Amino acid sequence: MRRLLDRVGLGRPELRAWALYDWANSAFVLSVVTVIFPVYFERVLTAGADEGVALQRFAWITSAALLVIAILSPFLGAIADFAGIRKRLLAVFLGIGALATASLYFVHEGDWLMGALLFALANVGAQGAFVFYDSLLGHVANPHEVDRVSTAGYAVGYFGSALLLTVQLASMFHPEWFGLPAGAERSPSETTLPQRLAFVTTAVWWVAFSIPLFRTVSEPARRIETDERPGQNPARVALERLRETFRDLRSYRHAFLMLVAFLVYNDGIGTIIRMGTIYASELEIGLVAITVSLLAAQVVGIPFAFLFGNLAGRIGPKRAILIGLGVYVGVTIYAFFLNSAIEFFVLSVVVATVQGGAQALSRSLFTSLIPAHRSGEFFGFYGVLDKFAAVTGPAVFGLGVALTGSVRSGILPVLLYFLVGGLLLTRVDVEAGRRAARAAEDDLVPAR
Secondary structure, three states: OHHHHHHHOOOOHHHHHHHHHHHHHHHHHHHHHHHHHHHHHHHHHOOOOOOOHHHHHHHHHHHHHHHHHHHHHHHHHHHHHHHOOHHHHHHHHHHHHHHHHHHHHHOOOOOHHHHHHHHHHHHHHHHHHHHHHHHOHHHHOOHHHHHHHHHHHHHHHHHHHHHHHHHHHHHHHOHHHHOOOOOOOOOHHHHOHHHHHHHHHHHHHHHHOOHHHHHHOOOOOOEEOOOOOOOOOHHHHHHHHHHHHHHHHHHHHHHHHHHHHHHHHHHHHHHHHHHHHHHHHHOOOOHHHHHHHHHHHHHHHHHHHHHHHHHHHHHOHHHHHHHHHHHHHHHHHHHHOOOOHHHHHHHHHHHHHHHHHHHHHHHHHHHHOOOHHHHHHHHHHHHHHHHHHHHHHHHHHHHHHHHHOOHHHHHHHHHHHHHHHHHHHOOOOHHHHHHHHHHHOOOOEEOO
16 A cells, blocks of 8 residues: 555655645535536526626636736745745635635525625635645655656545535435435525535535645745845745846746746636536536536546656656647537537546646646745746636636627637647756756755
């Protein structure tokens, strides 16, 4: 068993505790963001609205929420590095996200504005927490482990989120199994009770399975620049560090180029994740077919996430990501012609073969290109581009629908994101970037 855990990147307690946060938070991404809330928003909160209105509102809500955290991420990341409070800030954003998610229980038919605000706040919490969680990767894993540990986190996340979603779906389709009201005579509030309880159970799951990270993973030691003092104002130091980062980007040219490539191709990935369910719903694919397809995708994603970790060990993370982007090109073309539940099932499964691997290896590749003592700051910028991609993708999707009146029009720009992002990624010199990151570690002062 120990040898197996070592091979998949989970050989030490701190690695398993770090990966378990993916188990915790991926439940929010799957249950709330991907499966339950988009359909709940369209069929309950905006019931009776004209065709395409729900999709447009959902797109704008998503974009606005992620724009907020995109603006905050670099500043908060720099503060976390200087003050040594990555875990503390992770806990703050986790609390915000979990509380907002649980509060969706109180949102009923027609309450689309309140639901939108709570969903936006939950996204701010989840994505803000991810900035600090991702920044811990380079501290818990050794350089030769980061690819396998990162992909293992995604695999664990797939399994945990699929497990919770299975129970939640069972309660929706067979509420009587759980002692909930069933039958045609239910009131509107009773009819939506399983979905609303799913929001609560997701929040509880998120908090409960985050505990091992806070108990086992140590806060990284503070390392400050030669011109800084431990007693300085963290906010002032953070602003100065951000200015220095902009000036010093030439020293980390390949990390910066990786960020630009990630901005472009992740726009496509984020759009498919966040808009796929409501896109299928607007094409009148049934809820059962959508949920079964997405649940199957979670199961398929588990072995393929581990597979991408091993593949990166053989051919390098950059080439493995490029393979994933090639698959996404085919997926996007296929999605434009999507017509049936069977086709959506095939689409979901194919996406699952590359989604976790492409995102996990992007995280680990970027980790290897940056100096470890500034990981919070750099992952703040990583978070900006991650969130900015999530801002522009759904917004462009919604704009295409608004201008043409066709939900299929929103999928066409996604193809360009994968092609252009892949081309930019080919220009990243991984070894040169890693040498620059190691050289930056030499000019440090231990902080008391």
